[in-house]
Amino acid sequence: MKNLLIAILCVATTIAFAQEKEENNKWTSSRPDGHAPISVMADHTHHKGEFMFSYRYMTMDMRQLRQGTNDASTADGHTNYMVAPLDMVMNMHMLGVMYAPSDKITIMAMANYLENDMNLQMRNGNLFSTNTSGLGDVSVSALYSIFNKNRHAMHAQVGVNIPTGSIEEKNILPVSMGNAVQLPYPMQTGTGSFGANLGLTYLGQCDKFSWGHQLSGMININDNDQDYKFGNRYKLNNWIAAKAGENLSVSLRLEGVLVDEIDGSSELLNPMMVTTADTVNSGGTFINSGFGLNYMIVNGSLKGLRFATEISTPLYQDLNGIQLKQNYNLTFGLQYAFH
């Protein structure tokens, strides 16, 4: 309610300002809060001839089991499965490049390198861990600027997810008698499927605040070589950022995420073995909150260099079947734009 009031106030001041200074009436990215919180992708477009390079480091921390909206114990995981996960950490290095051939179109490409670590416990109490790392999927998108006036802007994203990541990650497990065997779905670094990345972003700005809403979908198109398809992912992101001087802004974000269950299943996995090998234990509904900082260098030779960080944590999570619970996500990023 409070955010809504602030937003209405911003819209009102925007309209008042727009009437005063006609030449200064466009939404602009050249202020610290001109970029969304760093965990949001494809949040802005560029001017003709502009390049931007970005690097992000993300940590996703999951621990403790949960069934639906209730916390569960490792013993609950062992009721139907030989092995239950205790925790999982995923670290991601992500490189991005953006280029605008015109004011209307920005091209964006992203590639990432993933490291997954999972600790597990067998029914007899023995502990072991699994690890994978490698290139993830690559995405290439076009962002189309629908309008930018009176300090409101909107753009659409149409992109493709290219399955460069692996779906054949294997490890030697205590039960596999020295053989490397297929690891469950969350430990793979890719989806194995071509996908569509679609999004619609609205941005607004007034002198002290910026805000945005983004609806996006990651839709997996074809079954992969192992005859399954990861669940589609739909997100609604909402954020508001306050400018705290020329260089710094502080942001709050509220995000709703829907992840569908995995469609089909891999014949290389035994779903009785571990919770993560059974596709009924995939997908869910999340409401996440984030707190972030954006810092931007506005003078000198490094003008245009940005540093940003955000921590987010779920306020609500309803998981299909029994799965590890999301604990927190931490993102750190560098962005550099130039002509």
Ligand SMILES: [Cu+2]
């Ligand atoms: Cu950019």
